[in-house]
Amino acid sequence: MTTLHPAMPLMTRINVDRHRAALNVFMVIVLAHWAEHIVQAVQIWGLGRPRPEARGVLGQFFPWLVTSEWLHYGYAIVMLVGLWILRTGFVGRARTWWMIAFGIQVWHHLEHLLLLLQSITGSHLAGKPVATSVAQLVAPRVELHLFYNTIVFVPMVVAMYLHMRPNAAEYERMRCSCKASAR
Template sequence: MATETISASPPKVSRLNGAQHKLWLNIFMFIVIAHWAEHIAQAIQLWVLGWPPKQALGVIGVLYPPAFTSEWMHYGYALLMLIGLIALRKGFTGTSRTWWNISLGIQVWHHFEHLLLLVQAQTGWHLADRPVPTSILQLFAPRVELHLFYNAVVFVPMVIAVVRHMRPSPAERSAMLCTCALPARA
């Protein structure tokens, strides 16, 4: 019986969290920061410029209002965040993985809230008989403020994770499969 040598390329997840981790992490963080910029623009429109909520749509929403009002767009971003946090997770080690996991856990809930909003938008059924799609925590806080809060509590541990990932301890550095770490300090 002849033995076959099977040479397969490593799975995409391995490359994603190995040689390509830095590239994909940078792309992911660019998307996250661009999303933050939209929330900050909306906050400035509301609280600095005094625009009415129906006009304070962020930059993209002002240029193309259906993008802001689409639950599909909001859900798509929440799903993209969840996928990015899961897909890039294995590239993190030690304390950076702990912080990344915290961000991931919070995003699971944030994603659920957006899924609930999407279902309501698609079915016409609204939580607590509200006139518009409403998330669970939106029963207690206005939507704009709530989403600023959600994005902050996902973003802060994510940034801590990235900083710790770029500045790992010697033990964490030896366990890393990627090239994200900055040169070790003398």
């Protein structure tokens, strides 16, 4: 592991000295979001609640959160920024998988941006009564978000697995704090 001078740019410090800690914080955020979607799915398919009443955990206490496009867009941005910021700590195969997750999240973010713009303007896609993403024209929102979260999460997990188990060439190229426990 390289020890950096405190005056080094924050992005460099995050992807070298603090990469493991930053990945852990990012994964807590990702897993908390997953938990919300899983609880919502259990509420719908396990407990038989109507979709408007399936609000996840936070939505039970703050129902307006579930219907707030700002909240969903905010999370999409956090994911996009997190994936982008942490990318330079990855090398080789892990970097490829991480960037696949980033690419998918770009689309997911654009879908949320479209939803947010519709909720702000009141003009909905395809004459729908509520804000609707492009993919929602063919799939229901709850299922769609489970799908999106899955197809972003899987390559992230693959990337982290490969990051912690680099081949010899990747290990030599690693500069981050994860190197100490890799292999």
